[in-house]
Amino acid sequence: xxxxxxxxxxxxxxxxxxxxxxxxxxxxxxxxxxxxxxxxxxxxxxxxxxxxxxxxxxxxxxxxxxxxxxxxxxxxxxxxxxxxxxxxxxxxxxxxxxxxxxxxxxxxxxxxxxx
Amino acid sequence: xxxxxxxxxxxxxxxxxxxxxxxxxxxxxxxxxxxxxxxxxxxxxxxxxxxxxxxxxxxxxxxxxxxxxxxxxxxxxxxxxxxxxxxxxxxxxxxxxxxxxxxxxxxxxxxxxxxxx
Numbered sequence: 001x002x003x004x005x006x007x008x009x010x011x012x013x014x015x016x017x018x019x020x021x022x023x024x025x026x027x028x029x030x031x032x033x034x035x036x037x038x039x040x041x042x043x044x045x046x047x048x049x050x051x052x053x054x055x056x057x058x059x060x061x062x063x064x065x066x067x068x069x070x071x072x073x074x075x076x077x078x079x080x081x082x083x084x085x086x087x088x089x090x091x092x093x094x095x096x097x098x099x100x101x102x103x104x105x106x107x108x109x110x111x112x113x114x115x
Numbered sequence: 116x117x118x119x120x121x122x123x124x125x126x127x128x129x130x131x132x133x134x135x136x137x138x139x140x141x142x143x144x145x146x147x148x149x150x151x152x153x154x155x156x157x158x159x160x161x162x163x164x165x166x167x168x169x170x171x172x173x174x175x176x177x178x179x180x181x182x183x184x185x186x187x188x189x190x191x192x193x194x195x196x197x198x199x200x201x202x203x204x205x206x207x208x209x210x211x212x213x214x215x216x217x218x219x220x221x222x223x224x225x226x227x228x229x230x231x232x
Contacts, residue, residue: 009155034220043119043205043223090157101146101209101219102173105157
């Protein structure tokens with residue numbers, strides 16, 4: 001069965017430091033992958049997505065993610081974190097390989113930013 | 116402005132009561148979804164609808180019901196059969212697809228927090 005794993009429940013970084021949030025998926029074929037961000041008490045906002053093509057994907061707010069098939073990973077990165085990046089981040093994979101638009105979400109990583 | 120609205124922001128349910136959560140979108144999206152979010156569990160799919168007058172169960176549909184009478188609206192009813200309804204409920208929608216592949220980005224509303232009295 002398809003699944004998404006976010007190994008880090010909680011991460012704290014200093015403002016201005018670099019960030020990498022991990023995401024691993026299990027799926028036999030090329031997956032459709034997403035990263036969403038959620039501020040407290042709010043809905044989810046799409047940061048970026050990977051459907052095909054270039055494995056390094058650029059998103060909003062200075063985020064990028066790299067799809068690595070050999071490692072079944074789709075890690076999210078940002079070179080310099082801002083205090084406003086404090087939020088919860090969710091990785092998701094589309095199940096069914098395009099036959100349906102249903103998403104499987106990871107359990108999320110909560111990011112805290114120290115001044 | 117186009118978007119997805121959910122109401123109310125907070126909802127309280129008494130024992131044995133059915134409550135309905137509203138989800139409206141003016142994005143002209145065909146597909147709509149309901150998710151439940153619990154701490155530490157990510158989002159789980161309750162129901163989804165790809166077209167008006169049609170909907171399918173997701174992974175945790177027991178104790179919930181939906182309707183899709185209009186393209187813009189996808190209300191969720193939490194019935195008395197749902198024994199643990201306290202959660203954050205998120206509605207989402209996605210635009211029409213092409214090429215026979217149902218793959219499109221989902222856009223989320225701001226959520227409704229349901230609490231049991």
